[in-house]
Every structure is written in structure tokens, then in C-alpha cells.
Amino acid sequence: MRLILLGLLLIFFTTARSQKKSSQQDDWADQTVSFSDAIKAHLKKYNTQSDIVFEKGDIAKGQALFDSLVQNYLVGSRFNDFSLKSVNSGKIKLSKLKKPVFIITYASWCVMDRGEIAALNKLSRKYAKEVKFIVLFWDKKSEAKKFGRKFSGSIEVCYANESYRNDAKIVATLKHTLGFPTSYFLNSNLEVVDIKRGGIKVAPRTPYRESFTQNYNLFNERLTEFMVKKDLVHEQLAAAPDTD
Incomplete structure (x- = not known):
């Protein structure tokens, strides 16, 4: 009888501990900072430091500062659940995509x-099942629509502009912080996996085929890294520290 009681107590405490840890993990996930809050908290210091190094012409140091900002403060933050205006299909709410987003x-x-553009079109078809591709123009709808015709049907072309009242939040959070062109890699939970600024610097008069290949290789490398890391961020955030 004593052994049975000890066994029942052991099961009770094991279950209670497991439930407590699960609750801690849920609380930890709920406390994930938003991307806009992370930007607001750390952008001023980054801008001050980067202005100094760029004035000195130290491009490598400037890139290192940007990478440090991204990896130390922005990766793992929860991207704001924006509703993006598509040039073709109304609004796209990010949380409803239920898949990684580029x-x-x-x-x-x-x-x-x-x-x-041709490189992005080819890559959007290659990763169509795994990733939602979105091109966001900081323009009025008419201008974005002109360029939208150049992109593949597997890429959603969207737009936002200061002149549109409802676009103030997204313009302030993205355009007036990290600039453009900037690439945002989000997992299916809208957690930031990585952010890259700029593209490849193709020399003037580079033949089209060579320029296409350079752009394709750059974005393909970034997307490949993204696919590898997309689940790791969520796992790390969900793993609450065991303080018992």
C-alpha cells in the first residue's frame, strides 16, 4: 500500500512540474517583444554609432553594427501583424498566411x-510551397501597380505611402527605421528570423546574364539560410528557463 501511495505522489509531482513548466513557456512566449518596440528601444543608439563610422568611410564597421543590431535585438522579436495592401487582391494580414514570409x-x-526582378521571380517559384513572397513598395498604388506587372504571380506586390492615413504605422516602423531595400525573413509565427539590408552591388555595364546570376545567388543563399534557421528561433523563445 505504501509503495502505491509513493507511486501516486511521484506521478502527481511529475505532472504538476510538467504543467508548471508548460505554463512558464506560454508566459515566456507571451512576453516576446514586438518588432516595433525593439526598433524603438535600440535604433537611436545604432544610428548614432553608424553615423560616426560611415562618416569615416568604414563600410565594414557599419555593416557589422547593423548585423549586431539585428542579431542581438531584432531576431526573435514578433513582427507587427500588418495588413498589407496588395495591388491586385485587397489586403493581406500577415498572421493569416500561416507560413514563413519573405x-x-x-x-x-x-x-x-x-x-x-527576374532572380526574385525564379526564386519565388522555387520556394512557392515553403515561403510567401511579398514585395512592398513605398509608393502610391498607381506607381506600385506599374512595377507589379514585372513580378511573377507567385509574388504578392503590396504598397504603403505616407499620404495614406492608415499607412502611418508601417511606414514609421519599416521605411523610416532600416530604410530600403531591406529584406525581412519571418517564420510562420511572425518571429523575426533575419533581416538583410541592400542587395548585391553589380558593376555598371555588367552583362544581363551575369547580373541575373549574381542576384539569384545572393537571394538564394539568404533564403537557404532562412529555411535552415526558421524553426530555431521559435524553439529558443519557447524554451523558458527552468528556475526550480
């Missing part, structure tokens, strides 16, 4: 490299 921001006055 967002790249542009503007019509920011000239893209030769072969860059």
Missing part, C-alpha cells in the same frame, strides 16, 4: 539591378 521593400525611384 518581405523585401523597394520604391519606384530606387533603381533595381538588372536581373534582380
